[in-house]
Amino acid sequence: MAAPQGYPLLCLENPLLDIQARGDDTLLEKYGLKPNDAILAEDKHMGIYEDLLARDAKLIPGGAAQNTARGAQYMLPEQSVLYIGCIGKDKYGEVLKKTCEEAGVHTEYRVDEAQPTGKCGVVITGHHRSMCTHLAAANEYKIEHLKQPEIWSLVEKAQVYYVGGYHLTVCVPAIIALGEEAAAKNKTFMLSISAPFIAQFFKDQLDSVLPYTDYTFCNETEAIAYSEGHQWGTEDIAEIAKKLALLPKKNTQRPRVAIVTQGTLPTIVAVGSATGTVDVKEFKVREISKDAINDTNGAGDAFAGGFCAGIVSGKSLDDSIDMGQWLASKSIQELGPSYPFPKQTY
Numbered sequence: 001m002a003a004p005q006g007y008p009l010l011c012l013e014n015p016l017l018d019i020q021a022r023g024d025d026t027l028l029e030k031y032g033l034k035p036n037d038a039i040l041a042e043d044k045h046m047g048i049y050e051d052l053l054a055r056d057a058k059l060i061p062g063g064a065a066q067n068t069a070r071g072a073q074y075m076l077p078e079q080s081v082l083y084i085g086c087i088g089k090d091k092y093g094e095v096l097k098k099t100c101e102e103a104g105v106h107t108e109y110r111v112d113e114a115q116p117t118g119k120c121g122v123v124i125t126g127h128h129r130s131m132c133t134h135l136a137a138a139n140e141y142k143i144e145h146l147k148q149p150e151i152w153s154l155v156e157k158a159q160v161y162y163v164g165g166y167h168l169t170v171c172v173p174a175i176i177a178l179g180e181e182a183a184a185k186n187k188t189f190m191l192s193i194s195a196p197f198i199a200q201f202f203k204d205q206l207d208s209v210l211p212y213t214d215y216t217f218c219n220e221t222e223a224i225a226y227s228e229g230h231q232w233g234t235e236d237i238a239e240i241a242k243k244l245a246l247l248p249k250k251n252t253q254r255p256r257v258a259i260v261t262q263g264t265l266p267t268i269v270a271v272g273s274a275t276g277t278v279d280v281k282e283f284k285v286r287e288i289s290k291d292a293i294n295d296t297n298g299a300g301d302a303f304a305g306g307f308c309a310g311i312v313s314g315k316s317l318d319d320s321i322d323m324g325q326w327l328a329s330k331s332i333q334e335l336g337p338s339y340p341f342p343k344q345t346y
């Protein structure tokens, strides 16, 4: 049962089960994968899940914004986070639901009768991860689900919206509906670009939702992919962050903040203003010894989770960035996009 008072943070995207194993160049070459990338699976990729299982793959709850939702709830009081997406009527879907419940995240999944729950093959080579996603049921999310009165009343009760950019391949109308709600009532709307292919091949969809964003997240490769796609003629991260911060904005009552993470390099934050000036700051990451790193899959999602927790609890921009960097440093010490148990406190 949904809490009658609702949940301050609402996250929307693609619920996936990660099938994660260590791989090597032979496996990457077999499927034509880059060591560090995220793609949508085509027919030729469908064998990868069996191959990963044959390599003793671990099944780990994933889906980028679902990881962010669990991360934010990790740092917030009980009943703070609602997650929405589409799963299948199967065992994997049950696993995802249970994991969210255990993490204290309330879910309102659409359950598709025909398609299985989506899965993401994750090939780990050193500190790189290559992800190949078969969306299946996750691709069946529909705006009609969001508009059901009992779900929409939760949308209205939320104060902060976080959408994973991967959802741009699935249901743009749902993203726009959240963006409109946020803009009309001066609530906070955040979006992560999620992967270079979103900036390259879902450029129009991305550009249709960016005006709603109060916070735009990306990493350095996504920033460069966006810049290339828009012929900005620069690979300078601070320059790109500035331009992202100054893109047209629907709600002019808030400045846009563009946040670019760069692995172990400092996080670049650009804060725009209505007058066209922009302020850029750098934040060092929390250092972790190489031996303490388990895998970096989900580090960006964890960063966004900690950051959302900061914004939801009314913390300053600087403090929210630090909360993001803290949660990312915790997540990379776990297997996959997970958080330490028993719970550690910030």
Ligand code: 26A
Residues within 6 Å of the ligand: 013, 014, 016, 017, 018, 038, 039, 040, 061, 062, 063, 064, 065, 067, 120, 131, 132, 133, 135, 164, 166, 167, 169, 297, 298, 299, 300, 301, 337
């Ligand atoms: C549509 N695509 C490609 C995706 C994803 C995705 N989540 C949603 N949609 N491709 C990979 N992921 C998730 O990214 C997390 C790491 O950042 C994986 O499930 C993984 O948990």
